[in-house]
Amino acid sequence: MNHSFAFWKHWQKNTQWLFLSALVLLLTSLVGLGYYYVNYLENVIHWDILSELDDITISLDPAQSADGMLHIPSKAYIIREQFLASTMRINIEASWIFTILAIIALSLIYTGITFISRTWYLIFTGISVFLLMTLQWDLFLNRTGNWVGFCIIIGFAGLSYFFHAFKRDTSTVLRFSTFLVYWLIVGSITIKMSSYLSAITHFSTQLIPQVFILGALFIFGMAYEIPKWFVFISTRAQGSQNLLNFVVLTLIYWFNILLVFLHNNKVIDWDMLYLNPFLLFGLSIILGIWSITDRMILAAKVLNHEFATTLIYIGLAILSTSGIFYAFATANDPMIEVWEDIIIYSNLVMGILFFLYVLSNFYGLFQQGLSVSKVLYKPLSLPIYVFRIMALIILVALFSMKSFYTLNQAVASYYNSLGDHQVANHDYRFAEVAYKQAIGAEFRNHKTNYALASLALLQNDNETAAVYFKRALAKNPSPYAYEGLARSFSDRDRFFDALFTLKEASKHFPKNTEILTNLAYLYNKAKQLDSSLIYLEKAQEFSSNSPITASNLVAFWAKNGKLTTQKEYIQQLKALDYPSYQANALALKLSTQAQSEVVEISANQQKALDVSTFAWIYNAALFQKNLGTAIPLRDFAQKAENDQYSEDLEFAHAMQQFYKGDKQLTFEQLQAWASSDTSSNKAQYYQVLLNTLVKKESTSDNFSENIVDAKAAQLAIYQHPLNEKVLEKVSAFYNNNKKPEEAHRMLNNALKWRKDNPAIWQMYILQCLTIGMEPYAKDALIDLQKRFPTDYQRFLPQYQAKIALIEKQSAGFQ
Known part of the structure; x- marks a missing residue:
């Protein structure tokens, strides 16, 4: 068993360069898989922020008069924010990455195939042609039949056979470059001539079956890489404990895989940390690279070149990795579960059968304390292909025990991707058809139901959206689906249903900031202030210093706190560069009549004001009074985009004028407003305010x-x-x-x-x-x-x- 990484150093320079480049790409793909794995649902769903404007009554600049204290009646604005789950977006960038990686991986595989013997070359090329025919090339051009695909595949087969039969001395790099350029040209022309708005999503969708097939074969082929390393570790030094060490390591490893298998099949539901299948996948790939020469021993009759074995191995590794990260990048949970089953089932079966293979062939060598790893692929009795055949039989039996449910999930994942393709091309009717076909194959998956709920929301059909959001929670619940369901209830005035939905969500996701924040919002709406405060504080505890949760807490105290509590909370305010937080902090200070300070305002006068920025500059104008430079409130008010805030901005301008400019102009403005409609409450308020300001100035x-x-x-x-x-x-x-x-x-x-x-x-x-x-x-x-x-x-x-x-x-x- 050769574990040296220097096996490639005797190759030609151009082959070495290609190998190292492909290896870097493989490692990069594994990193990309990690990135998409960590983000998962965030790859296609995100949290939007809904900012709600509310006001609190304040008293500006109290002053003593002969009749007692004079209070200038006014209001400050606070911002309450809640989270809204977005509709599902189509990750077109992931389709590009997946397709390009697949093209590179297939080019590596095709390059390796051209070096092997004639019989196996014809077999593998035949399989490749069959898989390529399933890509439905003619659909790109809205054509029936398979003539376009036939011509493309003839071109590929001709190139491949040319290198295999006539130009056997062509360098590895040139062969690879030719295949790569050929497929890039074919893809570019096809996309350019296609009538699809997004043709790349068609490519990525049609690649899924091929990637599943080749990926499953690759994962099965390397399913015993980790137990194989246990042989190497256990027999590095001679000793009587080698066999025991190998048995213990292998059984611990196999038992952990068994736990994952039982957990995934709902046999157990223990609260423990399970072995991650995709970590297992990545580790097996890396270990497999170090034992390429061992694979050469196994494939000597098929792959008669070491570098051909390497290129095919790395090509299959890149292809499988790209398929898995595409599943995570599109949050296609049926596809993820298919890959999980392929990895776990293969490792479970091959793990124990490889264990039996080692014991049946090398038990005597273990007892003698010899290094079994050196002769691992030179069996004394039963060859490894016997155990592989047994593994295939057992795998079929295991899948049949679930009525081949994994195949249904594979079908659902394909139709999910097809639905994404239709959405990317704005064909929502056919997208709905595709997603419903996915439901027919696997009705509880999160991806399909959330996508259908998103389509319903686009049509303002909250009732249908609620049905699909609820289904999305059946097997793989997410905070996004819970929020979507609660929102669909809330939009239909079913307040308590929305509240109970979020309460259930908080049990599943007790540390989710967004769910806790929305629960606090609903309790505040129901005037249950104690419960609202509890969830606001929980949200801040688990928020990792989110300015949104901090802002909501400040808004709560500004609206509901007693004066002593408000003054204490002012001491805890932070210097957060977040308009909602700054607006609420100013409102809190205004409600406690805190001493005026200069407020730095950076609002862009060229842009429309959002709710948060409006509240910020409005409160700032009232709070800083006669300090600092005047805020151009009238400039903001006169913009058509700020029409909804114009009256309040004009009022804040009048008050700013009172403290920083000509008080006479403020009096005249208030008099004009008070006289405009004497029957309205606003007119009466302006008259009271005018009288108060006049009296204040008089005293x-x-x-x-x-x-x-x-x-x-x-x-x-x-x-x-x-x-x-x-x-x-x-x-x-x-x-x-x-x-x-x-x-x-x-x-x-x-x-x-x-x-x-x-x-x-x-x-x-x-x-x-x-x-x-x-x-x-x-x-x-x-x-x-x-x-x-x-x-x-x-x-x-x-x-x-x-x-x-x-x-x-x-x-x-x-």
Whole structure:
């Protein structure tokens, strides 16, 4: 038994290069299989995020007044998010990879076949032609008959025979390159001339039967690689314990495979870690490469070249690997189970029969402590092909015990792939037919039922979708199918059915973040806040720091928490770059009246706002108040894409204007909204808000800064348009700078909102006299007398003195 990896070093350079390249491709394929295996359903299904907008009542900038605390009534927005299982997508990239790998693998196999003896060459070529004929080449061109396929296969057979019979000295690389280029050209022309929108999915579908057949033969042929290595390990050194070591290792290995076999056939359901069939597959392939020379001993009468054996082995390995990863890449669970059965059944049967082969032939050598591995394929009594024939008989018996259920699964996997092909070509009617044929072969598989549910959802048929989602849960349940079923119930107002479905899902998948999050959402909808909080915290525990679960928890406390709890939770907030989380964090801070901070906003004004970004920038505008730069809220509001948010954006702009710009403009905007429809609740709210803002500004602290220039005067009026001290100082500034009209306009604007303030009335009256508008001054004086008689009596001497001064100046001028 030769376990040296240097068997290829005496080959020609071009053959060595081809071998190493093929080996790298094989290892890459195994890595790809691992990737698709880990992702499995995520290869074709994903979680979408549904963001729901809700509001909470807040009080902005409370201030003390003579009548008590003044609260500016407003609202902040929170975002609640739940997960939606997507419809099943068609993994076209996987079809390309699978097809290209299959072409390379077949080219390697065909290259190896051209080197073997004439009789076996004709047998293998005949098998290849038969398999190639089943690819239905004419369907690509919407033709009946098999003329296109016949011509293609004649071209292939001619090339193969040319190398085998006439150009036997052609290098291995040139033979391989010729086959590869031939099939790539044929495939490219066929795809280009095809009427299919996605022709590659037809190729990948039609390759499935061929890959199953060749893959099954390959897996069966290497099913004893691991027990064979136990012989090598046990007999590396001479000793009396060699036989015992071999027996123990082999029986432990075989017993683990037996457990997998019993578990897959529902005989046992023990809570334990079972041997992974695909890990077994990968390990067997790698071990088989090290014993290529041993295979040469077994196949000496058929494959009379060592490198031909190697090329065929690696080609079959790549083909089998690509078939398995295609099953995972498309989440085709019947196909996965077929491969599992082929691997487990082959290893189970050949494992024990190889054990018997070793004992029946080399028991005496074991007792002598000799290295049995050196003569493993030189049996003393029964040759290994006898045990292989016995294995085939036993395998047929095992499959028959299940009524050849594995064949039904193979048929279902083919029709699943055919349905994918029809969906990729937007032929949904025939896709449904294909999927239903798959159900006819194996009605409980997840792939078919989820695909049919996806088609029903595309037609807005939630009731039919629910039927298929429920079937998808029968054998291989998934969180996606549970969510789909719950959503179909929820969309038809069957709330409790949706709740019970997700509760059942949480038992099957207790650590699934998406199911826990959706359960919390439903409990919150049912006003069962304690249960909602429990599932939110569970979701965060198992979420691996998902910003979505963290965001939902912040939203919960912003909406439902008591003030002390909210303040404590603010200390736990994280710096997550996630709009929903940031929006909810700002809402939580607003609800606790936390101190304003500058908020960095990076929303792109060129794009439409989504729900989360809208809530974020809206809350930020209210929270940072007079800090930071102004957010271009009106620019967002004026975009047609943001029409649904325009009213709230305009409101936030008005509030931002109040704190950062001209308060007068905010008053006028609120007055316009309040007057637009006096019967509506919104109009009443705007009137209350206007009155509150006016009162707040009226009770603001006295202004103590000096007015030194026009810019300072304008800024003072923007921020304090109703402050008596500011009005007095700015009026004096304008009058001193010979701009009395500006002072009059300023006082007239202030009087719109402060008719209850006698001091502003008095300043306004005197300013009217200053600019020579005595009729306005007299009218205002009458209003002052009616509203504030006492203040009128005190002001009257000042008014009369001003009138006398004006008359005196006028007389002197004359």
